[in-house]
Amino acid sequence: MDIWDYNLRHLAAIAQIAQLGTMGAAARAVNLTQPALTQALARVEQQLGLVLFERRHDGMVPTPAADLLVPRIRAALDRSISPHVTTARLRALLALADSGSYLGASLATGLAVPTLHRAVKDLSLSLRKTLVERRSNAVVLTEAGQALARTFRLARVELEAGLAEIEALKGREIRRITVGAMPLSRARI
Template structure:
């Protein structure tokens, strides 16, 4: 089933029954009659295909399904944060926020433009804040709309995880793992983990989105990605994420095999004589590159080409006098093939910490936890694990 079939009022009532142990107390908490709560629970259980409570004379006892559902409901309804919001309004704002226009949103969701417009308008009235505004011939989210959109996306992620965990009770594996892959993870760590995970969970979809930390952190915060893999931000860690170290990495300098610097008796003194291709300012590796020059007592040169793609960097250094600073893990195949040459460890104590970044308080589903275990296992096999 899909989360859009669920009724938020029924979910709120079920949550209060879980918390309070009785229908009468829950009915008072959600301002509904006891028959309305009873009917809502019955419909919710039919939609989920399982009982959530054992009805007893002394109250309502939660089933295993209810125990799984409880923390997900608390998180989802906490993000939505208003009993006046309906599931149709949640869906409408997500569609409009993702598509950028009513026409595209309607096409993506199979809904008419008037239906979407009315749902978003009703949401604005319910929350007493304007969600959208006219921009030319289209519409755009207001600042309040963007904040609400993020909250609704996070609520969606919690409810989707809830359905996944409930189906797992029947021995059915469904769901996905959505990964934000930063450059270093793509060479060995991520492919190895995905291969091992797929052997154990062939029916689970793994979605990989490549990009820099700056490009991936907002989709993570929105709940569109489950985790990021790559260099951690340890100097100035974001306050709304958790970071888990996997292994340490020492960057090295690379050039083409016949590069003139390889013939120098003191190549470190000539580092500033050749053009460099390195990632953009603000990335950990760029900071490491600048530190390298300062450690060697050399002025930091101007960078003619900024690039974080190992594939592009490889072709640039093969076809010119460019130098680069990268992890040896990113050029394993190229080194074995003799396509590039390594000058050696970079001057200074250069190192990065590679690991996993997740939203603060994120609770993985069982299959997502298994994927993280696969990442840890591959990191262990690489022999560079940080304990």
């Protein structure tokens, strides 16, 4: 399960359903029609393989899966700072920040260079910030771009943790444990 398969707007809508308790109120809050929100919820539930809400006559009640996922969604969305941030834009900026070039980002993600370039440019325009500077043969993130990339990394970690918790709920453990050690400690280990 990959976070890049999910739509941030749909995840935001799920958080609103949990908070407001009804599809109608959540649809108004995220500026979607109720049928579109119903389809978005069905798609996310299909991707997860779990039901997130019990549908009742008096509204929507979160299931244990939603109780795990919604706080992670909220934490990620709090970090992504703008409704103009989409999954594609988040992925493009992170790939560019990690690889240092559009070609490297393309190789890492499997996306075309023009696609990545357009996503980063659209993000820059929507946020009204210069995120990338061209320098001779290289592309460098500006301070604003570096700050946004750090924020996006935190949002990505929150979403990955939420999906890992969902998998654990289904009985499959996919989380990674990272152990950091000082160079001198390897002699003892």
